[in-house]
Amino acid sequence: MTIRASDREASKRFYGLVLRTIGLEPAPSDGYYTEWADFSVAAATDEKPPTGGLHIAFAAPSRSYVDEFWRVGTDAGYRDDGAPGPRPQYSESYYGAFLLDPDGNSAEAVHHDDVRPAGRHVDHLWIRVADVAAAKRFYELVASHAGFRLARDAPDRAQFTAARGSFSVVAGPVTKNAHVAFPVADNPTVDSFHRAAIDAGYRDNGAPGERQVYHAGYYSAFVLDPDGNNVELVNHNRGR
DSSP states (O other), X not given: OEEEESSHHHHHHHHHHHHHTTTOOOOOOOSSEEEETTEEEEEOOXXXXXXXXXXXXXXXXXXXXXXXXXXXXXXXXXXXXEEEEEOTTTOTTXXXXXXXOTTSOEEEEEEOSSOOOTTOOEEEEEEEESOHHHHHHHHHHHHHHHTOEEEEEETTEEEEEETTEEEEEEESSOOBSXXXXXXXXXXXXXXXXXXXXXXXXXXXXXXXXXXXXXXXXOEEEEEEOTTSOEEEEEEOOTTO
16 A cells, blocks of 8 residues: 655654554665555655545554554644544454544554454555445456455445455545555466456556566556556566
8 A cells, every 4th residue: 555645754754653653664765665564655746646535554463552553643743533442333353543644644553353464564444435336346346356355335335355454445535646556476467457447448557567666577557446546456576
């Protein structure tokens, strides 16, 4: 998951401060992206405006880490978006706390019984959409190539799950300019995803190919979802 920030340094300070409380430290920066495991922040540009209206949740090792995430953030003057506590509407063991980042995106620390695998720290995303049914159709197409599945289907929310977390498309003020990448195991899957999406009438945002600007072997393709968010399938070719 990548977000683009109107003030990259301000967003780096926010995420650096609060993610440290749940055990996440940034990787060495390449000058364009600041990364915390499977989450990164990049600078917005005229061509790639700031991300807004996104909800992103990070897995915390225990409830006390959730409390510390919220306390440190609010003590530093960041905006509260929901104090620490149980959220039984999601699950019996769900315990979360919420802050707003400098661009108004909702960042959450969450602890619940479904513990994330080591090395993967984004627990779930909520992407707010103009038309849940249209977004669900798009992501069902993506799912057929990326290996996740529709788990919940309601008029106001469609939830997709995989072995490593979940994301939902939710009715509400539309999320803008988010970039979500799904890893796959081979280049032909990237090709077939892009071909199927274009054949279905979705907008191309980058044909299949190798992007050595990221690293050698990085092979990906990009399509825009119905609300204009950038969706990527990528094979990192780490084994070659």
